[in-house]
Amino acid sequence: SISEKPNFPWFGMDIGGTLVKLVYFEPIDLTEEEKLKQGDTLRTIQRYLVRNEAYGETGVRDVDLEIKAVKLGDRLGNLHFIRFPTSSMYKFIDLCVKKNLHLLTFKIYATGGGAFKFEAIITKSLNVKWIKCDELEMLVQGIEFMASLNLDEECFFFKIWTTDSNFSNPFSMSQITNFPLLKANFDLQSKKFSDTYPFILVNIGSGVSILLVNSEKDFRRVSGTSIGGGTFLGLCCLLTGCKTYEEAIDLANKGDNTKVDKLVQDIYGGDYPKFSLTSDVVASSFGLMHIKDKREAATKEDLAKATLLAVLNNVGLLAKESAVSHNCEKVVFVGNFLKANTLSKKLLSHALNYWSNGKIKALFLRHEGYFGAIGSLINFAL
Ligand code: ADP
Structure with missing residues (x-):
């Protein structure tokens, strides 16, 4: 009462x-x-x-x-x-x-x-x-x-039409589909997610925690990294002189990381097909910055984008490894690092899709940080 x-x-x-x-x-x-x-x-x-x-x-x-x-x-x-x-x-x-x-x-x-x-x-x-x-x-x-509230548009993902490795240009082909969280077993390309459980939960806050969630009561932290949203924001402030998260994201959206990162093609002159590494995959984050000319040519925007990608590639990789080793086909991302940050959501979606040959899906939630x-x-x- x-x-x-x-x-x-x-x-x-x-x-x-x-x-x-x-x-x-x-x-x-x-x-x-x-x-x-x-x-x-x-x-x-x-x-x-x-x-x-x-x-x-x-x-x-x-x-x-x-x-x-x-x-x-x-x-x-x-x-x-x-x-x-x-x-x-x-x-x-x-x-x-x-x-x-x-x-x-x-x-x-x-x-x-x-x-x-x-x-x-x-x-x-x-x-x-x-x-x-x-x-x-x-x-x-x-x-x-x-x-349990079963809100219509709490959960969404980006539809990936291609399993291409083309990280630089898949985004015109992505599309959001909204659906209630309970129906996170919604079908996609394969027309099926087996069940809501288990899923990998990746919380990208200042740092990153990765949980395996088998049920409401049965979950544990399986991985994590100190390279998270705080790292992105801190490094961006150092490298570009920006002062806020919004500014940092804005810069990243306009930048070109290939002016900063060393790609597979910078090393191989093309693809490295034996291990399905295509020419546009980042081989070394910030790997061009030891060269004076490249350093002088890189803009704030390029540096912000490279910083974002460095953090995301790392989180994406840990998320994928966690999903594979615990047999999960769904990875749910939360935390304020994703706030007003569609670029990151698309990059994570694409990276998971690519590295898992379309088996693992990235899901996002509207109340991400809360x-x-x-x-x-x-x-x-x-
Ligand atoms: P924490 O619980 O560690 O504070 P959050 O989930 O709140 O983590 O996420 C913090 C991260 O979110 C920051 O490191 C930054 O990358 C990002 N962020 C989003 N919006 C803001 C904001 N208005 N101010 C600062 N950081 C923000």
Whole structure:
């Protein structure tokens, strides 16, 4: 019954190495009695959260990701998705205090490394019961929950019409198909995915974690790498002088990595057919940059593109190896590195398709960076 459930507000929080992800449940089924009881502070905060699209200097609400009328436990509400840089965490706490949030007593389910790092300051500044949750558990739990909502367009992939190795120009032939997450067993070229499980889950955040998911309760981390979204952003800032992720992606979209990378053709003068390496495959990331003329000719855009490819090739390879060694035909990619980054999604799709001869498919999810926070939030319903 309602009285046994914790009081509102309900927040799920994922404090990562780069970004804080906050999911807020806005109840839309409050009884008159509850409305009276909730008081001004909560009402004001609610209004502040759902009526704005930006908070402070760096907070953003991803309005297009909002989900209306979601059932969470026995309550009905809208899910709002908010993010800000982890470096603004102290400002965020100040803002909470300014908005009188410290006058309320409530629970927050928190995950990510920051759930540990910021516990002391948060529990000192706010009157919250801070419940720390394991980030990989929350990630899988969040995905399962979203699958259960069966949203029409949560999951998508790029249709690859060719199994050519042509990495530089397959993209006009790619096409998105949207379908609900539960139907991730949707057919494609082979007209069939056997089952939703098992799948390989690749979380590309600041770093990369790769999980084998056999079921909601049965999953484990099978691989990972420190060369992830943080590496892309950090190296881009160093190499191009850009200052934000958006700028870095923008540069990468306009660049030509063949001005920076050493390709198979640069070494062989053509294909290396014996091991099915075609001329346009990158043999050595940044491999041309020891040559003075090439270095001087490479633009910021080219450098950004090469950085993106270096990270992606590595993640793609680990994803493929993980899928092969665990007999999975589906690889699901999540994490904010893929945010507003269609180029990367297409490159990953193509790389997996190529290296597996069309056997392994790359799947993407619209709420890509938020699954850990969603997984935390739904603890209110469990
Ligand atoms: P974490 O939990 O480690 O913070 P995320 O899944 O939030 O990981 O992904 C962080 C990565 O997402 C960054 O390293 C960067 O590549 C990318 N990214 C996407 N949007 C932004 C942004 N607005 N600011 C910084 N990084 C961003």
